Amino acid sequence: MTGARVFGGVLLALGVVAFVATLGVGDGWQASGPRLAPAVSAAALVVLALAFLVRPGEKLAAHVTEAGERTHWPTPALLVALLVGYALALDLLGYALATAIFYWLATWLLGSRSPVRDVAIAVALGVVTSFVFSEWLNVQLPTGPWGL
Amino acid sequence: MLVLAANLLDGFAAVLTPQNLLLAALGVTLGTLVGVLPGIGPALTIALLLPITFNFEDPVGAFILFAGIYAGGMYGGSTTSILLNTPGESASVATAIEGFEMARRGRGRAALATAAIGSFVAGTIGIVALTLVADPVASLAVKFRAEDYFALTLLAFASVTALTSSSLVRGFASLCVGLLIGFVGIDQLTGQSRLTFSVDQLGNGVDIVIVAVGLFAVGEALHMAAKLRSRPDELVPTEPGGSWLSKQDLRRSWKPWVRGAGIGFPFGALPAGGAEVPTFLSYATEKKLAPDREWGEGAIEGVAGPEAANNASFSGTLVPLLTLGIPTSATAAIMLAAFQIFNLQPGPELFETNSELVWTLIASLYVGNIMLLALNLPLIRVWVKVLEIPRALLYAGILVFGTLGVYSLSGSVVEVLVMYAIGVMGFFMRRFDFPIAPVILGVILGPLMETQARRALTASGDDFSVFFSRPLTVILLILAVAAFVIPHLPALKKRLAFGEDD
Numbered sequence: 001m002t003g004a005r006v007f008g009g010v011l012l013a014l015g016v017v018a019f020v021a022t023l024g025v026g027d028g029w030q031a032s033g034p035r036l037a038p039a040v041s042a043a044a045l046v047v048l049a050l051a052f053l054v055r056p057g058e059k060l061a062a063h064v065t066e067a068g069e070r071t072h073w074p075t076p077a078l079l080v081a082l083l084v085g086y087a088l089a090l091d092l093l094g095y096a097l098a099t100a101i102f103y104w105l106a107t108w109l110l111g112s113r114s115p116v117r118d119v120a121i122a123v124a125l126g127v128v129t130s131f132v133f134s135e136w137l138n139v140q141l142p143t144g145p146w147g148l
Numbered sequence: 149m150l151v152l153a154a155n156l157l158d159g160f161a162a163v164l165t166p167q168n169l170l171l172a173a174l175g176v177t178l179g180t181l182v183g184v185l186p187g188i189g190p191a192l193t194i195a196l197l198l199p200i201t202f203n204f205e206d207p208v209g210a211f212i213l214f215a216g217i218y219a220g221g222m223y224g225g226s227t228t229s230i231l232l233n234t235p236g237e238s239a240s241v242a243t244a245i246e247g248f249e250m251a252r253r254g255r256g257r258a259a260l261a262t263a264a265i266g267s268f269v270a271g272t273i274g275i276v277a278l279t280l281v282a283d284p285v286a287s288l289a290v291k292f293r294a295e296d297y298f299a300l301t302l303l304a305f306a307s308v309t310a311l312t313s314s315s316l317v318r319g320f321a322s323l324c325v326g327l328l329i330g331f332v333g334i335d336q337l338t339g340q341s342r343l344t345f346s347v348d349q350l351g352n353g354v355d356i357v358i359v360a361v362g363l364f365a366v367g368e369a370l371h372m373a374a375k376l377r378s379r380p381d382e383l384v385p386t387e388p389g390g391s392w393l394s395k396q397d398l399r400r401s402w403k404p405w406v407r408g409a410g411i412g413f414p415f416g417a418l419p420a421g422g423a424e425v426p427t428f429l430s431y432a433t434e435k436k437l438a439p440d441r442e443w444g445e446g447a448i449e450g451v452a453g454p455e456a457a458n459n460a461s462f463s464g465t466l467v468p469l470l471t472l473g474i475p476t477s478a479t480a481a482i483m484l485a486a487f488q489i490f491n492l493q494p495g496p497e498l499f500e501t502n503s504e505l506v507w508t509l510i511a512s513l514y515v516g517n518i519m520l521l522a523l524n525l526p527l528i529r530v531w532v533k534v535l536e537i538p539r540a541l542l543y544a545g546i547l548v549f550g551t552l553g554v555y556s557l558s559g560s561v562v563e564v565l566v567m568y569a570i571g572v573m574g575f576f577m578r579r580f581d582f583p584i585a586p587v588i589l590g591v592i593l594g595p596l597m598e599t600q601a602r603r604a605l606t607a608s609g610d611d612f613s614v615f616f617s618r619p620l621t622v623i624l625l626i627l628a629v630a631a632f633v634i635p636h637l638p639a640l641k642k643r644l645a646f647g648e649d650d
Contacts, residue, residue: 003579003580004580007576007579007580010576011321011325014325014328015324018328018343021342021343021345022342022343025335025340025342026338026340030610031602031605031610031612032602032605032606032610033338033602034335034337034338034340034342037327037331037594037597037598037601037602038327038328038331038342038343041324041327041328041331041594042324042328044320044324045321045324045325045328048317048320048321048324049321051317052317052318052321055317056580071374071375071579072374072375072376073374075373075374075376076370076371076373076374076575079369079370079373080370080568080572083366083547083551083568083571084565084568086551087551087561087564087565087568088561090551090555090561090564091561095552095555099548099552102544102547102548103544103545103548106540106543106544106547107540107541107544108540109373110369110372110373110376110539110540110543110544111376111539111540112538112540112541118541121541125545125548129548129549129552133552133556137200137203137556138203139199139200139556140559141555141556
């Protein structure tokens with residue numbers, strides 16, 4: 001249940017930060033002003049997060065506790081790192097190339113063990129989506145230094 | 149009545165153009181596809197398509213596409229439930245109970261057929277009911293004031309949150325997170341920026357596409373990645389066997405279809421929606437009415453009823469969405485966002501200012517429903533093949549398209565990173581059993597609720613008694629409290645308990 005407590009703590013922090021941030025909004029607490037609604041929501045989140053922290057396991061579905069015991073943390077953590085790298089690579093390498101590299105690495109990380117097939121799919125995916133979106137749908141995608 | 153028929157005929161005339169028919173066919177096919185695929189549903193699909201439909205000149209086409217996706221998604225979930233026993237959406241959980249047992253006993257085809265035809269029958273009943281009810285409700289809704297709309301949004305919040313979560317604390321925490329995300333950006337009435345933390349890109353608020361893609365696509369992919377090592381990678385669908393619907397199956401199915409439609413439509417239509425409760429109610433009803441059938445070993449009534457209820461509730465959901473602008477499911481909330489993109493505000497005015505659009509949309513539902521029936525059974529082999537796509541390729545692809553959708557929306561990497569951050573939160577919400585639907589609802593409906601409340605309060609000079617001075621407002625508030633309490637009454641909870649581990 002430590003994991004649930006940490007998440008409850010994050011929710012609590014979110015609520016507190018949001019509440020403090022709303023205090024600077026508008027110039028008072030009048031009911032029709034811009035401050036009341038976000039402040040009430042933030043305060044409610046604080047209360048609910050506290051209630052959750054008191055009893056994090058209350059009425060938890062069986063599959064949740066089960067999943068907690070069999071989690072392999074490196075995979076989702078690496079996937080997040082890969083996603084962030086992908087986002088940063090978009091402008092740097094261009095959409096098609098960044099997508100092909102991301103897709104290939106992601107399929108491997110998610111357990112696919114046919115790298116040759118996957119690289120073919122990855123390249124096709126990157127090229128076809130960037131072509132369809134920029135040529136047909138008028139969506140401007142970054143082309144990267146090589147104009148791909 | 150005559151006006152109604154004329155309106156509907158005009159709607160059909162507008163739908164029956166090659167382009168719109170193509171969009172309807174595309175919608176139901178895509179919808180069925182994402183309904184069949186585990187992990188992605190109609191809400192995510194429509195969210196991903198929103199940036200593309202910016203380019204549509206005519207909003208009608210976009211809504212025909214979306215309605216097809218919604219209907220197809222509701223149907224497609226049944227295939228996964230029956231052949232894999234892994235319901236794609238919570239609304240298909242009830243179908244899986246008897247459906248998978250039928251498939252295991254070599255009666256998969258009969259189960260798929262009763263689901264498909266039942267969806268068609270109940271869908272049609274639901275659309276007819278929608279046709280008859282929509283206009284009267286809309287003219288009733290003209291009398292609604294700001295305070296009534298405020299009470300109505302509270303009712304939608306209370307019912308959706310109470311119904312989708314096993315714990316009120318977690319459900320309402322989800323809702324509050326959604327509300328806070330919804331409040332980010334510049335306040336429309338005063339121009340003050342709220343919760344932006346001086347980040348320029350947050351000034352326009354966090355787009356619903358960013359939230360939906362983060363929670364559904366990234367959250368689900370991370371969830372899958374976390375349990376990768378602990379379960380077999382590929383699931384093998386049961387080959388659908390046996391004969392299609394026999395005479396006896398049909399005799400046993402038709403009453404559950406009609407009853408399911410009768411249960412599903414009102415539940416969808418009340419701003420207390422969702423398809424989970426009516427499907428389980430239908431299951432329980434059928435079990436009670438025919439206790440001597442082979443329950444737990446593949447009773448066809450247990451597939452026919454819930455599937456019918458599921459599809460009828462979809463048509464029901466459109467009643468509050470179109471007439472009041474109140475969505476009662478995550479998918480309906482995304483559709484509301486689509487209306488807003490085209491500068492259309494669903495509600496009673498829509499029936500006056502854009503009645504052509506409304507009736508074309510309703511007519512397209514009839515067409516889409518027929519297409520679903522024509523598409524699904526003949527293509528069942530294709531859907532089974534789709535289930536065999538390796539999970540790794542599927543989820544990597546979902547991440548690529550999710551990123552593409554958000555990037556093409558904003559052209560900025562900051563938004564993509566915000567989407568990933570929301571995805572990480574969605575992952576932890578899944579792990580600790582926080583429901584997702586209230587977040588989506590909070591993002592979409594929160595600003596609407598606030599605007600209406602502030603409008604009412606400005607008119608009354610900041611006097612809160614405005615919410616208690618009209619009978620209609622008070623009734624709606626009482627209903628909101630009831631929706632909040634009733635699902636958690638011990639007696640009812642026990643009856644619905646078997647739906648809790650979805």
